[in-house]
Amino acid sequence: xxxxxxxxxxxxxxxxxxxxxxxxxxxxxxxxxxxxxxxxxxxxxxxxxxxxxxxxxxxxxxxxxxxxxxxxxxxxxxxxxxxxxxxxxxxxxxxxxxxxxxxxxxxxxxxxxxxxxxxxxxxxxxxxxxxxxxxxxxxxxxxxxxxxxxxxxxxxxxxxxxxxxxxxxxxxxxxxxxxxxxxxxxxxxxxxxxxxxxxxxxxxxxxxxxxxxxxxxxxxxxxxxxxxxxxxxxxxxxxxxxxxxxxxxxxxxxxxxxxxxxxxxxxxxxxxxx
Numbered sequence: 001x002x003x004x005x006x007x008x009x010x011x012x013x014x015x016x017x018x019x020x021x022x023x024x025x026x027x028x029x030x031x032x033x034x035x036x037x038x039x040x041x042x043x044x045x046x047x048x049x050x051x052x053x054x055x056x057x058x059x060x061x062x063x064x065x066x067x068x069x070x071x072x073x074x075x076x077x078x079x080x081x082x083x084x085x086x087x088x089x090x091x092x093x094x095x096x097x098x099x100x101x102x103x104x105x106x107x108x109x110x111x112x113x114x115x116x117x118x119x120x121x122x123x124x125x126x127x128x129x130x131x132x133x134x135x136x137x138x139x140x141x142x143x144x145x146x147x148x149x150x151x152x153x154x155x156x157x158x159x160x161x162x163x164x165x166x167x168x169x170x171x172x173x174x175x176x177x178x179x180x181x182x183x184x185x186x187x188x189x190x191x192x193x194x195x196x197x198x199x200x201x202x203x204x205x206x207x208x209x210x211x212x213x214x215x216x217x218x219x220x221x222x223x224x225x226x227x228x229x230x231x232x233x234x235x236x237x238x239x240x241x242x243x244x245x246x247x248x249x250x251x252x253x254x255x256x257x258x259x260x261x262x263x264x265x266x267x268x269x270x271x272x273x274x
Contacts, residue, residue: 032046036116047086080139091121128161162189
């Protein structure tokens with residue numbers, strides 16, 4: 001991993017891919033594709049800062065651009081929607097602008113930029129996890145039907161999207177004999193259905209963060225030994241009382257004291273991805 005700035009990194013394979021594109025004459029397409037993806041993630045970054053989240057960095061991978069947040073747990077469904085809609089929204093705006101520009105200046109580069117932005121918008125708005133559209137739908141459904149019911153619904157929708165892309169991918173591969181990109185995307189969606197595991201119980205974490213009936217004068221004191229399993233530790237916290245956790249070393253000596261906020265921040269570190 002190559003660090004360009006504190007908030008910007010490039011994977012070494014992306015550099016190699018850029019070099020290959022440069023010498024094979026495809027550097028123009030490389031720059032157009034990555035500019036669309038980078039603008040998508042930059043929109044996510046601006047939205048995250050606007051709703052008060054902490055940003056870690058943006059990384060350019062050979063398969064896409066990734067924004068990593070230090071914490072994406074927010075209370076408002078509106079803030080959740082703002083976070084995930086920002087990327088597709090900037091893509092549709094850029095596609096409309098580039099289409100208008102193309103009508104006056106019909107250049108191939110402008111048309112390709114238009115196509116890439118339309119494609120990013122369309123794909124990311126699919127109601128499948130972990131795409132932006134799937135995340136938005138998940139947050140809305142969770143507020144209406146609860147976390148457990150939403151998990152089942154999103155699993156079914158993600159599976160259907162993956163199967164539809166699998167059929168389309170087989171057709172495209174049959175027609176082109178070489179283009180397996182759609183089939184690969186279907187495999188990624190399908191793999192996510194079977195491999196995605198929640199890092200934490202979202203219902204419990206939200207209750208701990210936003211419960212409005214906690215008593216200011218009631219504190220539960222807990223102890224835990226290193227290494228800390230935050231997923232297990234958070235289950236010991238109570239939604240009605242504030243928790244203070246004392247971290248012990250192998251000799252039983254206190255080496256750190258954690259608040260609920262610190263525990264939740266360590267637990268909820270996660271990614272927002274193209």
